[in-house]
Amino acid sequence: MPTFSLKINGQNQTVDTEPQTPLLWVIREHLGLMGTKFGCGISQCGACTVHVDGHAMKACSLPVSAMANGQEIITIEGLSEDGSHPLQKAWIKAQVPQCGYCQSGQIMQAATLLNTNPNPTREEILDHMRGNLCRCGTYMRILVAIQEAAKASQGQTLNND
Numbered sequence: 001m002p003t004f005s006l007k008i009n010g011q012n013q014t015v016d017t018e019p020q021t022p023l024l025w026v027i028r029e030h031l032g033l034m035g036t037k038f039g040c041g042i043s044q045c046g047a048c049t050v051h052v053d054g055h056a057m058k059a060c061s062l063p064v065s066a067m068a069n070g071q072e073i074i075t076i077e078g079l080s081e082d083g084s085h086p087l088q089k090a091w092i093k094a095q096v097p098q099c100g101y102c103q104s105g106q107i108m109q110a111a112t113l114l115n116t117n118p119n120p121t122r123e124e125i126l127d128h129m130r131g132n133l134c135r136c137g138t139y140m141r142i143l144v145a146i147q148e149a150a151k152a153s154q155g156q157t158l159n160n161d
């Protein structure tokens with residue numbers, strides 16, 4: 001079985017697995033980082049969203065072999081060391097989660113928006129978050145939390161990638 005070297009949350013990791021193994025499986029099953037969730041497995045829900053070189057990507061649909069070229073992979077566990085990312089604080093303030101299952105993916109998706117557009121409009125937020133589904137319907141609280149994080153972050157650096 002081949003060995004792949006990955007850089008996840010700033011740490012070098014090696015995993016022995018088949019080339020087509022989805023990154024999501026590696027993150028959860030090999031490395032024990034359980035914050036990234038399996039929802040649909042077909043790139044349709046966003047529960048598995050992680051950052052790859054600063055871009056939000058769906059880990060369920062990325063073969064591990066394509067991720068072993070030195071890309072910087074960040075999961076929800078690596079977004080901040082202590083939950084102090086402005087989005088995490090805003091999520092708590094707005095009491096966004098219901099069941100919570102989709103929320104790490106939502107936060108990771110939102111983080112890439114604020115990294116490139118620190119002061120997004122309502123429409124820009126809704127457009128950016130369109131691919132992340134929430135079966136509990138927390139969409140309005142997600143919107144409020146992103147707006148709150150954007151407000152709180154004016155003049156601050158959000159990017160932990």
Ligand code: FES
Pocket residue numbers: 037038039040041042043044045046047048049058059060061
């Ligand atoms: S589990 Fe990856 S998009 Fe749904």
Ligand code: FES
Pocket residue numbers: 097098099100101102103133134135136137138
């Ligand atoms: S909080 Fe339950 S799926 Fe989003």
